[in-house]
Amino acid sequence: MVQVETRPPRQTSAPASHFIHTVPGLLVVLALAGAAVPLGRLIPVVGGPVFGILLGVATGALAPALRGEWSRPGYDFASKYLLQASIVVLGTGLSLRQVVEVGGGSLPVMLGTLAVALGGAWLFGRWLGVRGDTQILIGVGTGICGGSAIAAATAAIGAKRTSVAYALATIFTFNVVAVLTFPTLGHLLGMSPEAFGLWAGTAINDTSSVVAAGYAYSQQAGDHALVVKLTRSLMLVPIVLGLVILKSRREAKASVQTGSPQQQGTSAELAGRKLPWRKMVPLFLVGFLAAAGLRSAGLVPEAWQPNLSLLGTFLITSALVGIGLSLRLSELRKAGLRPLLLGAVLWICVAASSLGLQQLTGAL
Template sequence: MFYIFAVTLLSIALWSGHAAIALVLGISLTYVANFPSEFITKKIGSKLLQAGIVFLGGSISLPTLVELNSTYVPWISLFVVITFSAAMFLGRLLGVEKTQTYLLASGTAICGGTAMAAVAPSIRAKPEDLTTTLSIVFLLNAIAVLSFPLIGGWLDLTQEQFGTWAALSIHDTASVLGAAAVVGFDSVEVAATLKLTRTLWIVPLVLVSAWYFKSGNQGPAFPLFILFFVFAVSLNTTLSPSEEVLYFLRVINKTFVLAGLFCIGTQIDKESLGNITIKPMVLALSIWLTVIPAALWAALSI
C-alpha cells in the first residue's frame, strides 16, 4: 500500500510540472505514511537531478555557455570568497563549533550539500556535525523553492535576472533549478550554467581544506556530472539539433528535476528536523538573509 501511495504522489508531482508541488509532495510522503528510513528516494534524488542537468546541457550551445560565464564568472568568484569568509567570521562570533561553521560556510558559498559532503572528509567532520548542517541546508532549500518564484514575480524580475539571483543565493543545485523551472526555461538555462560554475569552486575548497586541516584525505573533489554536462553542450554545438529534439531534451530535463525534488523532499523528515540546533541555524539563516539581497542586487546590476 505504501508503494502505491508513493508512486501516486510522484505521478502527481510529475503531472503538475511545478517544482514546489513536487517538493511538498515529497515532504508529505514522509509524514502521512509509514515511511521506511532507508527508502530508495533518499538515495537517488541527487542522481536524478544530475541526470536532468546533463539533458539540459544537450539543449544549450557552447557559445551561450561561454557568453554567460564570461559575464558572470568574476561576480561568482567574488560572491564565493566573500560569503565563505563572512560565514567563517560570523560563526566564530556566534560561538558555533568550528567544523559546523566550516561546513555551513562551504554549503552557503558554493553548492549546499554537495560541497559539504565533499569537504567533510578533509576536515574530519563528525557524522553528527554533517547531519546537523545538512538538515539546516535542506530546510532552507525547501523554503527557497517555495518562496523565490513568488518573490521574483512580485519584483517583476526577467527570466535571466531570476536565474542569476537563484544561482547566486540558493544553496543546492536541485533547488536552484526547481525555483528557476517555475519561472521559465530561459531562467533554468541561466541558473544551471551559473550554478555549475559556482560548483566548480569545490575543487579549490577541498584542496585548501585538506591543507588547512592537515588532512591527507581530500575526498571526492570533482563532481563528474559537470563533465557530462559540458560533453552534452559540445554535442549540441556540433550536431545543431532541431527544435523538436531540443523540446524533447527540455521535457526530459524537467521530468528528472521534478522527480529529483520529490525524492529530496523525502529527506526532510522528522528525524532530520530534529537534528537542527539553534546556533548553527542562526548562523546559516543570518548568512543566507544577507546573501539573498546581495545576490538580487547583483542580478539587477549586471
C-alpha cells in the same frame, strides 16, 4: 547401505545478496517519490525534493515499522547512489554554449555573490554556533543552486541526515520569500529585464524558483535568469572538488592523531603526499561534466530535455525520501532555529551584494 551425497546449499554472491537486501526499502522510497514528484509539479515553488523529504519524515514518524533493519539498506542506497546519479542526469540540462553566451559581464556578480555566501556561512555560522555539515550545506545551497548544490555537497562529504534536512528547509523558506517579493522589488527599483534576470539568477536558489520569479517579471527577464542560473550551477565543480580535498585531508589528519605510532607514521606520509585523482574527483562529478559536454556537443536532443529533467528530479527526490525516512524528529529539534537564522542572514547578504555588484559593474 546406500550413501547419499549431500551438497551444501548454493550461496548467493555478495553483490546479488546486497542488491536483494536493498529491494524492500528501495520500493518504499520509490513509492513515496512517485507521490512527491507530481506534488512538486503541482506546486513548483515547493518542488518535488522538498515534498520528498517531508513525506519521508512524516511516513517514518507515522509508521515506525518502516524504519526496521529490513528497510535500512534500501534507504542507504537511495540516499547515496540515487543522489549521485541525480547529479549526473542534471548535468544534461547545462549547455556550456549558454555559459559562454552569458559573458564576462555576469561573471563578476556570480563569483562575488558566491564568495559572500561561502564567507558569510563561515563567519556567521561561527557566530550563531551553526558548524560542520549544516554550515557547509547552507552556504553552498545559498551560494550556488539550492537543492542541487546541497545534493552534490552531500554526496561529496557524506553529510549527516539532519544537516541535509535543515539546509533544505532553509533554502525552501527563502525560495518562497524570493518568488513572492523579488518581482515587486524589481519593479520598484526600475530594473531592466537583464538586470532583474541577473539578480534573480544569482540571489534565488532553486531553478524552479528562479524561473517563477524571472517570468513573473517578464519573458526576457525569465530567459536571462535561467541562463544565469545554469551558468551558476557550473560552480558546483570547483566547490565539490574543494570539499572532497578538505574532507580527505581532515580524515588523514585525524588518523595521524588517533593511530598507533606505526600507523601515525604511515598516515603522516600519506597526508603529506598529493591525493590520488580518484579521491579528488568523485565519479559523479566526472559524470556531471560528461553529461554537460554531451549536451553542449548537441548529442543530447532538445526533445529529450523534459524527460531528462523529470528523471533528474525523480532521482534527487528519491534520495531525499530515503534521507527523510531515516530521520528522527528528535534529531531536528536539537539545533532549534539557528540554521534558519543563518540562512536568512546569508540570503539577505547575497541578494544585497548582487545588486551592489551590478551597480559597480554597470549592469544595473
